Amino acid sequence: MDMDGTAPEGGASHGTAEDAALEAQIGEWVAYMRRRRELSAADSDELEDHLRNSIDELTEAGLEPDEAFLIAVKRMGSLDEVSREFAREHSERLWKQLVLTGGGEPAKAGPVRKDLLIMIACAAVAAIGIKIPALFGLTFDNDLGFYGRNFSLFALVPLAAYFIWRNQVRPAMIGVIAALFALGVIGANVYPLDNDADTTILTAIHLPIALWLVVGIAYASGEWRSDRRRMDFIRFTGEVAIYYVLIALGGGVLTAFTVGVFRAIGIDAEILVSQWVLPCGALAAVVVAAWLVGWKQSVIENMAPVLTRVFTPLFVVALLAFVGAVIWTGNGIDIERDVLILFDLVLVAVLGLLLYGISAREPAAPRGWFDWLQFALVVSALVIDVLVLLAVNSRIAEFGFSANKTAALGENLILLANLAWSAWLLAAFLWRRAPFSRLERWQTGYLIVYAAWAWIVVLAFPPIFDFV
Amino acid sequence: MHITKDLVAASATPLVLGILAEGESYGYAILKQVGDLSGGRLEWTDGLLYPLLHRLERLGHVESVWRGPEGGRRRKYYRITEQGQAELAEQRRQWSAVVDALQNIWNDAQASGPKLAWEG
Numbered sequence: 001m002d003m004d005g006t007a008p009e010g011g012a013s014h015g016t017a018e019d020a021a022l023e024a025q026i027g028e029w030v031a032y033m034r035r036r037r038e039l040s041a042a043d044s045d046e047l048e049d050h051l052r053n054s055i056d057e058l059t060e061a062g063l064e065p066d067e068a069f070l071i072a073v074k075r076m077g078s079l080d081e082v083s084r085e086f087a088r089e090h091s092e093r094l095w096k097q098l099v100l101t102g103g104g105e106p107a108k109a110g111p112v113r114k115d116l117l118i119m120i121a122c123a124a125v126a127a128i129g130i131k132i133p134a135l136f137g138l139t140f141d142n143d144l145g146f147y148g149r150n151f152s153l154f155a156l157v158p159l160a161a162y163f164i165w166r167n168q169v170r171p172a173m174i175g176v177i178a179a180l181f182a183l184g185v186i187g188a189n190v191y192p193l194d195n196d197a198d199t200t201i202l203t204a205i206h207l208p209i210a211l212w213l214v215v216g217i218a219y220a221s222g223e224w225r226s227d228r229r230r231m232d233f234i235r236f237t238g239e240v241a242i243y244y245v246l247i248a249l250g251g252g253v254l255t256a257f258t259v260g261v262f263r264a265i266g267i268d269a270e271i272l273v274s275q276w277v278l279p280c281g282a283l284a285a286v287v288v289a290a291w292l293v294g295w296k297q298s299v300i301e302n303m304a305p306v307l308t309r310v311f312t313p314l315f316v317v318a319l320l321a322f323v324g325a326v327i328w329t330g331n332g333i334d335i336e337r338d339v340l341i342l343f344d345l346v347l348v349a350v351l352g353l354l355l356y357g358i359s360a361r362e363p364a365a366p367r368g369w370f371d372w373l374q375f376a377l378v379v380s381a382l383v384i385d386v387l388v389l390l391a392v393n394s395r396i397a398e399f400g401f402s403a404n405k406t407a408a409l410g411e412n413l414i415l416l417a418n419l420a421w422s423a424w425l426l427a428a429f430l431w432r433r434a435p436f437s438r439l440e441r442w443q444t445g446y447l448i449v450y451a452a453w454a455w456i457v458v459l460a461f462p463p464i465f466d467f468v
Numbered sequence: 469m470h471i472t473k474d475l476v477a478a479s480a481t482p483l484v485l486g487i488l489a490e491g492e493s494y495g496y497a498i499l500k501q502v503g504d505l506s507g508g509r510l511e512w513t514d515g516l517l518y519p520l521l522h523r524l525e526r527l528g529h530v531e532s533v534w535r536g537p538e539g540g541r542r543r544k545y546y547r548i549t550e551q552g553q554a555e556l557a558e559q560r561r562q563w564s565a566v567v568d569a570l571q572n573i574w575n576d577a578q579a580s581g582p583k584l585a586w587e588g
Contacts, residue, residue, distance in 0.1 A: 042534075046495060046518055046544050053496035054514065077513030085519035089526070364525050364532075435528025435551070 022065040026051065029073060038083040038090070051076060088228065090362075115291075118165055122158040123287040127280035129154045140275065145195035149188040152208035155286040156215050157181055162287060163218035166294075173222035180214045187458040192467055198403045199462040206407075210454035212237070213447060230444035235359045236293055238304055238352070243289040251281055305360040312353050312373055319350070319380035326387060340408050343388045347415045350381040354422060358440055367430055375430060378423045385416045403465040407457055414453055418446055469509055476510060480520055482559040483510075485552055488530060492547035495521065521546055529555050 029051065033044045051072050058068035076082070130151070138146055160181070164174055184207055193200045219236060220229035255273050262269040357374055389412050396405050425442055428434035487493060487501050495517055502510055524530045529552035536542030548556070 042544075043518065045542065047515060049494075049541060049543050050496045050499075050514060050518075052541070075514045077515040079515070081513070082515035082519070085516055086522075089519045089523050364522070435526065437526045437528060 018065050022055070022069060025066070025069050026055075033079060036079070036083045038087040040090075043086060047076070047082075115166065119162060119287060119291040122162040123284040123291075125161075126155055126158040126287055127284040129158070130279050130283050131276070140279070143195070145193060145197070145200045146189075148195075148204035149193070149200060149207065151204075151283070152211050153181065153184055153188065155283045156208070156211045159287050159290055160215045160218045162290070163215065167218065167221040169218055169222050173217065177214055177217055180217075181211065183455075184211050184214075184458070187455075191462040193462060194467075197468050199465055199467060202403055202407050202461055203458050206454040206457040210451060210458060213451040213454070216447070227441050227444040230447055231359050231440060234355050234444070234447075235304075236290075238356045238359070239293040240286075240289050242304060242307070243292050244285060247285045247289055248282075251285070304356060308353055308356045308360065309370065312357060312370070312377055315350060315353060316373060316377045316380060319346075319377070319384060323380055323383050340388070340392065343384065344408065344411055344415075347381055347385055347388075347412075347419075350377060351415065351418065354378060355443055358443055361436065364436075367432075371426065371430060375423065375426045378419055378426060382416070382419045382423055385412060385419060388412055389416065403461055403468070406465075407461065410453060410457075414449060418443075418449075471510055476512065479510070479563075480512070481524065482556065482563060484517075484520065484524065485529060485548060485556040485559065488546055488548040489553065489556055492545050494543050494545050498546075524552070528552070 026048070030044060030048050033039055033047060034041070039047070054072035054075060055065070055068045058071055059065055063071070130147075133143075133146065133150075140147060160177055163169070164177065169177070188203060188207055191199070193203070216230070216233040217224045219233050220226065223229045255277055259269050259273055354374060354377065357370070389409075392405060392409050392412060396409065399405070421442055422439060425434060425439040429436050429439060483502055483505070484498060487498050487505075493501070498521075499512060499514060499517055502512060521530065521532075525532055525546070528549060530546045530548055532544050532546050534542045534544050
């Protein structure tokens, strides 16, 4: 900090001149503080008030204003340390600067090139990895089951490796992460599953979820117990999803053009695209999307909360219309298998909107219309979930348990429990009986339930349902 | 006497909640009171009080409100909530258990321990 502006003036006639010098010093300190993105304007007002109190008291005790200023600033503590504490507390405000490495040092723009190279290496491993089984005669056409069960391993092992490198995860944690991935390999490949067995499809859906949460351990630098880090990971998940969709759309357009222009000159590029470009590109894009989230964050950061705000009201209208129609016509849900999946997806989307709304919210902000909207969203989803459960139940009563129906039932129960308690906590928040952070901690704590269920489906379902 | 960082950190929450339990207050006054209560032995880095207050607010143990004279500088006041009272009571139970245990061991040590030279 620059202290030059204050020539120490002794003597009787200082009064206003020294006050002005003091004001200038305080102004500089405040400006310095405001440049830190960790501190909001309200925070710096609060700290400035503190500094002025401190100076007032010291001058009353007989110190000169500039001495008082120095001492007050010293007592305030190093601004680095203070803003790091603010950053840990308010990660929703600036999770972008906080690449949370083990020491909690804020990331600097220095080793950009190295970061880029490692990212490219990991993406390349993902892209090449998916073609290695082809060397052993496994083709996409004949061994779809193998690829379906294993694609998440090919995509997420390199991603976890990238985070382990970037966050300098502790060796013990690396061991845990590696062990969990090994468990994934076992779950995907040990059981004798046919290409079209139901449990193959279930594994293909659930293993990515289980492994994505393992990636979360690496993302959180091993601090997976911390609810703030988990919330960061939830935010990160939403951002990756947005980036991935954007990349997929762009990639789709590009390949369509390419196939088209090659056909114009009489070359059929479709085999090349379906065998190489598509699978390799899709896997490499996972790493690239994750890297982009860290790198170009501010672009998306403005988009995700906006998307949440746009779609939450629309979803509320759609769900309420559906509930209204069910009540009006008196028709229960007539469940076919694919319809059931559709409802599960709707509930997952609702949960995503809720999670994203929570993660982008300043926890101490006052209650607003959006909180009511979220409450309406959760309650209507809850009603639909109950209807779906009734339908699943009657189907199970009629046809008995199968792998698919049991998985659907479990998922619905998990979502029901989550939504019911979320509704309760939101109500408590809206009626001023509980702080918002209860809901936040409920959601971050619940991640464990998803992980447990996904692992159960992957590891226990195939033997339970006789590998069909 | 210097009190270690860990002890300062562990005692921060019950101290702040305890002070706020006596009435609403603001950062600087809270810090002054901590100094007075400990006879100046508990030294906090001033700036670190605020992240702590914000955490307590997020957890719902305290509430805050900005207040100030018209045109004057505003100040953020904190007040304890019911949940904060409960948390304070809980912390108090835990701390008395710790203090009791320490008292016992020190009394034992005095009664039966080896006599030190200067105790005569």
